[in-house]
Amino acid sequence: MAELTATELAARLGISRRHAVELVASGTIAGRKLSSGAWLADAASVLHYEAAARRGSGGRISTATAWGLLWELSNLHASWLTPSTRWRVHRRLRTMSAEEIARTVSSRTRTHRYRAANPSKASTELIITGRAVASLLDVGLMDDIRRVCGYLPSGGDVKGYASTHFMVEDTTGLDVLYENTVPSPVKGNVMPIAVIAADLAVSPNTRERSGGLRALEKLCQQWIEANQLQR
Known part of the structure; x- marks a missing residue:
């Protein structure tokens, strides 16, 4: 949708x-x-x-900080954050709701919609996220591999990738490419768990959005419990 x-x-x-x-x-x-x-x-x-x-409304944070927040929420070390910025990220994680987190980090990348002739082949070089790996969130969602949903490799050009993978630009298309603005290389071909949740949390699909928000809420609670001695 x-x-x-x-x-x-x-x-x-x-x-x-x-x-x-x-x-x-x-x-x-x-x-x-x-x-x-x-x-x-x-x-x-x-x-x-x-x-x-x-x-x-003054709620904007930098792209690097937004990625750092999602890395920390995924229990990963965001090496690009300074100590003072990491402290502010931790403060946000203790006080923000799942909805606020989803909205705050949504501007870290740009979404491009397409129609892919062969979604399976078009996904092979991407760092997968969202509905394509939704089952990893354990919130009752199944993976949907019928559609493209991923970030380009570091330094990748969206239009160039789309052209070479037979994807036609369409604002109503269900195949999604995200610009890769992560400050550090991503290990593996799947985004960290909090990134998957955040991408689903801004989906126009009600069920996906609800699942993403539930996953973010669960991750926040787990993070707070694991870091309560660091207040």
Whole structure:
């Protein structure tokens, strides 16, 4: 699912349905009007709108810090964080909700949507995340290997990769490529557990989003319990 109805958009943003329709009709959030008169909002545009709103409220953190937060939440050492930044990351992990974490780290990368002729082959060189490895979260979600969902290798060019793997750009496409902005090389071909959860937590699919948020909440609780002596 790559589009949200006006009702779904209103629930997600915590606004009235009328306001949601106005956001799409005015072009503030990209979307389209069906012949029935109903409005659909583009999911990627919704994420950009949320990120802009967060920046306006002072909730923005740097790309490196966002990745560091997810590394720490995955019980990995984020070597690129300074001691003072790591302390601030730990403070956030003790106080932020799963929803706040998902929103805060969402601007660390950009999402590009495509239609892949052969999803299996198009995924072979990627660092997999999201619904493609959702079962790793242990929240009742199954892996969906029918779709592309991953980060390019370090230094990879999204458009170049898409072209050589027969992927056609489509804002409503279900095959997703993420820009790789991680400050350090990723070991293996699967993203750390908190990254998988965070990517699912901003999915336009309600079930995926709910599963991602549950996983983030569980990871936060586990992190707090393991680090309670470091307060």
